[in-house]
Amino acid sequence: MATSEPTPPQGATDPERPPVSAFFSIPDALTPSLTPAIVHLKRDFNQAVPLSVDATLQTRFGTFPHSSFISLPPGSQVRASPSYPDPRDQRKRKRNSDDQPAATGFVHVLAPTAELWTSSLPHRTQVVYTPDSSYILHRLGVKPGSQVIEAGAGSGSFTHAAARAAYCGYPDGRDGLGWNGEKKGKVWSFEFHAERAKKLREEIANHGLNGIVRITHKDVCAEGFLVFEEEGETISPAANAVFLDLPAPWLAIPHLTRTEQSALDPEAEVRICTFSPCIEQVTRTCATLRQYGWVDVQTVELSHQRLEVRRQVPRGYDDGAGPRSIAEALTRLKGVNDFREQRKDLQVALSAGEEANFQGLGFKKGNGRKMWGNGEEGRLTSRQEPDLKSHTSFLTFAILPREWTEEQEKEAADKGEDKGVVGEKERRWKGQEVESNRARKKRERAEKKLAEEGEDKKGNGQAESSEDAVKMEIDG
Amino acid sequence: MPPTGDLILPGTHVLLRLPSGVPKIVRISADTTISLGKFGTFPSNALLHRPYGLTYDILDNNAGLRVVPAAEVTRDILGGGLQPEGANADETHYDLNYGSPSGAASPTAEQAEVMRTNRLTVDTPESQTLTWEEIEELKKTAGGSGKEIIAKLLAGHSAIDQKTPFSLQKYTLRKASKFLRRFSVHRLTVNALTDYLPTQKEPQKFLELRNHHLGLMLSLGNIVYGGRYLIIDETGGLLVAAVAERLGILYPRPHTTSEPEVEAEDADAAAEPKKRRPEPTPPPSRNTITLVHANEQPNLSLLTNFSYDANTPDPSHPLYTHLRTLTWLQLLAPDEDTSLIPPSSSTPEELAALKPGKRSAYYRKLRRWQRISSTVEDTRKGGYDAVLIAAHMPVGGILKAVVPLVKGSGQVVVYEPSLEQATEIADLYSSARKSTWIQRRNETEEKEEDEGKKDWDDEIPDPTLLLAPTVHRLNMRQYQVLPGRTHPVMTSRGGAEGFVVHATRVIPVQGKVDARGAYASQKKKRKLEASEAEKA
């Protein structure tokens, strides 16, 4: 049975129900919006452009009226407007005026994503880049419905990636995506720098992320992670994932405990990641995490490179370069030899007043211009691209288990026993039977092996230790 | 009130980590005994309805479990308690002199202690005064979840007072990992499963995918709740699991919750007059995964860890409706697939005349056909938000088939174990190939009206459909962070490095690209194409 395509939520213009963010759903067509489209000029050169009907984008690839983007499907390649002179053309024409007319410039216009935003956002701070943020979100297990604490928000790079991962519909239901009455995923973002908090709040609103991201202007090290409502009420993020990108995360950790007024989800384990460039920060963070009951403390570092892939096409002597192979080098060396000999002969002949014949070299210097070919010639090679980001950081992860009281333990134990009153013994006995069967086989195998080994090793009298046996290690 | 929330429920697979760091996946069902080999056994009921993340000592004689408080866990890991890390942390940090205000002060008594090395420590098998037999005997008789053995071993170590605090700590730790009958219980997430697999399976089986690769694929793939994703997964379901986790459809919903998720467009459909029996609710059209597979049946064996058995799927599992599968034959040559021939239609009278068994067989067949043909139709329509690929076979042909099914601005992400495979993909989309392609297209555009049957031997995709193909290399290094003993952990398992290739699907300008002044007609042309695509 065919399902009808859902009507694009972006079409909605109802002010009560603003459209779903283009960050969450690729729209069918580009529309004028405060949520930017991303104009891809060339590799690593993306520009975030909120489209409006009468604006124009000037680039080094030409001029693009926004109207030439609007109503196109995202991903479209767009040619520069011919009604404006192409600056690149002019430069080129001046340089070599007899050259063929250069092609009109192109750009690609894309729907925004967290990654494109990271590569085009206005930097107000250091930001977390995709290789780190992707691993952090995966390892924190952020998924639809997660409640994520983030501090400090900084330039909002991580914020966007986290919002996408936690998203499972807007609280106002504008997207028609249900989550079965459960809590909508949310990013609780904290920033103590007033100007940054304000800027980020504007961006979040423009990007249609209100309701998914909440920015709070607050010093989390001093005041913790509770959020103040306007009526003076405090609400708890009830977080199950925490990301700290702060200079001193150990000062914020004491605010992430299981107390009465906790910022954490009381019914779930909480995962945390802290992001610190210096190992001294890591050491203090780990100590504080352990002190406050976090377990499974682990620190990792990611290294990331991008590789540039090229065809290496050897050009050879005739192209003004070196030899393509040893054979070619040999031919040339022989040629040079011959040339010398001939020249000697020539000189001898000339001095003797004889007629000589001179063939010269079979190698010409080429013009050195690069041959392009069809892309299938040459050898495939790769090399590391220069890294864009200026520093790496250590990622420290830990888990704070849910609080588990003796009372709860007793209730859980009762619950377990209720189930298996009838036949419980029998089933348990069966379970043990299975286990002991397996255990017996294993033991027999081990015994056999031991016996065999014993035979082998008897000669040198060495007591070979089995898996379980104690072997004393030498301390290093 | 009984405890609620995030607890271990019957039938769930959990990951147990032993002191030695060895992980073990166990399915927890009620009233059974769980054996951890030499570490002992315990009743499964001791874990049921308990939270994740706790650490337990195994009590002797299958008597159950004792919750180990976090402080005790940490103390036993650090071997010397929290104290050295606490208030006067600097005292014991002699290889890391951080935060000490007195930084380069003159040598003190503490620093003199620094100089105590294990130069004179003679630590041979003989320095343990307990004999092998005595230790074996101890293992049988000693209680206290292994703690007694460790205490006795320490006492029996003749050179113990020659040890530096660090080597003592190390010694204790090593004994702990051997004798402590302790484990922690963790939720079996995709992250945990991916860490677990290399300890068990042949790495080639799951293409040596690691968590940093999976994470990067999810981000670059722009996986977001509500999207439609096309997946080629030859890892046994690891990639499908990762995407499903990010879409919130991997874990079975607790059976107690009311109704299945209702999506708006489905609600509309439900408002229509009730359809006849076959399909009670239409399959969701959003937040879905479509898997294309090479064999008759998909290999999704790893999904059993998340209570989804692809052969006999549980209808209450979210993947039951949100995951569809089809074969390459069904996708590329549906006319040649016999499973897509509709069952011979029967009139209601004919049906009524059938025996009940035959009739229900007919309906079963009909439903199966409806399901498959709707999946095929839906997939061939394309418009996917992204395609993610982790495959053994060369990816060129796959890309040729699936990239056109991704919508403009959608993502294309490929995992490759080796550099050579990764560069091959990037090369297929090189600028030289792009210009050649455009040139050829310009030349042949007028002549050939219809490309006709695509030749699958020629696995060269249209290079103009992807923007900025990028090869990412990502490596992870682990650190041990203990007071004064922070260093990278040597964990070279060898094997493939792993690469992620990413590009964005674009819609190239039509017509002669090098011609000037084509702007006016460009939009018209694209509109035409768009409307044609809609028709198709």
Ligand SMILES: C[S@@+](CC[C@H](N)C(=O)[O-])C[C@H]1O[C@@H](n2cnc3c(N)ncnc32)[C@H](O)[C@@H]1O
């Ligand atoms: C490196 S930036 C974070 C960048 C961010 N993760 C991103 O991806 O764009 C650190 C931010 O933390 C903020 N910050 C530092 N200490 C803070 C505190 N105690 N409370 C709240 N914010 C704080 C700083 O103002 C700064 O903007």
